[in-house]
Amino acid sequence: MTTTTPDLRVAVVGAGMMGADHVARITSTISGATVVAVVDPDTARADAAAATAPGAITAADFDEALAATEIDAVIIATPGFLHEAVLLPALDRGLAILCEKPLTTDEAASLRVLEAEQKLDRPHIQVGFMRRFDQGYRDLRALVASGEHGALLALHCAHRNATTPPSYSEEMLILDSVIHEIDAVPFIAGEPIVAVEVKKPRRNSLAPEGLREPQFVILETESGTMAIVEINVNVQFGYQVTTDAVFESGVASIGRETGLQLTTAARSAVAVPPTFKERFGAAYDTQVQRWVDAAHRGTIDGPSAWDGYLASVVATAGVEAQKTGRRVEVDYAMPKPSFYDLPGVVSPGE
Template sequence: MSVSPAPLRVAVVGAGAMGADHVRRITTRISGAEVTAIVDPDTGRATAAAELAPGSVTFASFEEALEAVELDAVIIATPGFLHEPVILPALDAGLAILSEKPLSDTVESSLRIVEAEQKLARPHIQVGFMRRFDAGYLQLRELVERGDNGALLALHCAHRNPSTPPNYSESALITDSVIHEIDIVPFLTGEPIVSVEVKKPRRNSLAPDGLVEPQFVLFETASGTLAIVEISVNIQFGYQVTTDAVFESGVASIGRAETIQIASAGQIGQSVTPSFKERFGLAYDTEIQRWVDAAHRGEIDGPSAWDGYLASVVADAGVLAQQSGKKEPVTYAIEKPAFYETRQSLATAPSSATA
């Protein structure tokens, strides 16, 4: 008779909407893990999140949590510029790490994280690109790999939010939103992004003052496959993420039919998910469960710190393209280290996604 391992003792760093959602997820829907510590300098947010995980303890800093309680793993759900200060001590402590996107806020920081991780015997960091766990994207990737409709020629992607939070900047269109497409395009095509261009149409008058959006971001991969991404973040009607894949002999579409379509009284309509939590809720559940299961095995099971580094390089070029109005090349500083040539999983990018 096999004995189940003790639950993974998890610290959740950042008790905002994403962090609190993960606390709730681990407590109610994930097996093999429990939330032991919640870290947030905002006492009110930390306390509210702790109510979702009976027995958890709150801390103002990750260092305090490391000293006070026994931990096996950490989920980082803070803004990107706060990731490195948590990741580095977590690596030193040998913890399993799930870092929400982006890996970090700069290429230099992402590279430092990749270099620090390689001092260990194996990868410990998984990056929270949850779209790799979404059924639609997995089916689309399988279709690309099978080649039933010939080669993939282009992708039309739309990433639409109802509104933006306070202090949302133009660069965040790339670093906080399009960063998901930056990861998913290589995941679907099996090759790296080599250039970025940004076009700005007529401005949405509903956007906050100073924010120029929507924008259209054009990515080119190594073989010449193009991906155009519409990023609209004040579109009001709800949260919508769609992808149309153009093949030599057909088109495949995902993201438009999450809910029932009703024809009635001379009209056809369907509801739209209000936020990312509803649109990708099952993908998040799958991501976290597989991360927990892999941590028990001493592995990761999804995008690595290397994938996070690649995304940060493309995002950097994207922000430059926003400013220059030109097609900007993407230049990766290093080739993929052998350290990251681990076993492939459904949510692991092909090894061809190197520079």
């Protein structure tokens, strides 16, 4: 006799590009989960996303969804400054949580989330730093850990978008974009970031008025490894994320060849993904499937709220460095609580 486990009943909060993508992903790609609610105050947007998830209700806010249907888990895909307002009631209900980056947009809010989660029996929050599930990043982390080419000396990272909307602010370069590198650098290097500096070259005239970019964000790790992150979000040609790792006896690169390379008529060209969906689609699929599987087991399988807190501290320091032009040291409020010592979870070296 075989038994089946009921699907995880998931509410997706936020029906913008990322939230709608998650609704479609769970419906078409992920096993063991069903979208039962799509939450967004924009009715048309909620309806459009829910149309890809047969049977899902729509709601204007999370409380309305909780009152309308049974929910086991929530994916939070709202702007970062709205995350805490969903995280706290979700924790209060003991739901499984996948929270898109950042955990929150400031250190104080992240500490409040950590405090609330540690009142439970175990971690419930997984943070959506999906690059840890990308094969290139995992291979690079393994290469660093192997020591095969000596110590990791430096990282050259590029994070490029074709365009940004007029509402995109200078702080968002750090809080919404470089936040990925702020998590990926400790993951690759296996040690925390201890200082941040921001340099501002000549402004791109194609950027929205008032936005000064590109910028270079310099992240320094505990042993002195330096990551130089080019954040360049109006580069016009597409979406490109690359990393070059400089070792004592070699250089490794990821992210450059994700599509067709064509050489013809004395010219060579490589296809560039138009959006994040093409560049990291497989990583998102793996992340969500592993989160669903872990939720069925009563755990998480990826970056925890503690990792989200660490990133928020560095991002806060990054915004200060951006405003002042100074090198800012990162001051973590406390050591890692044993509550977050999770065997088998994808995490940077301790």
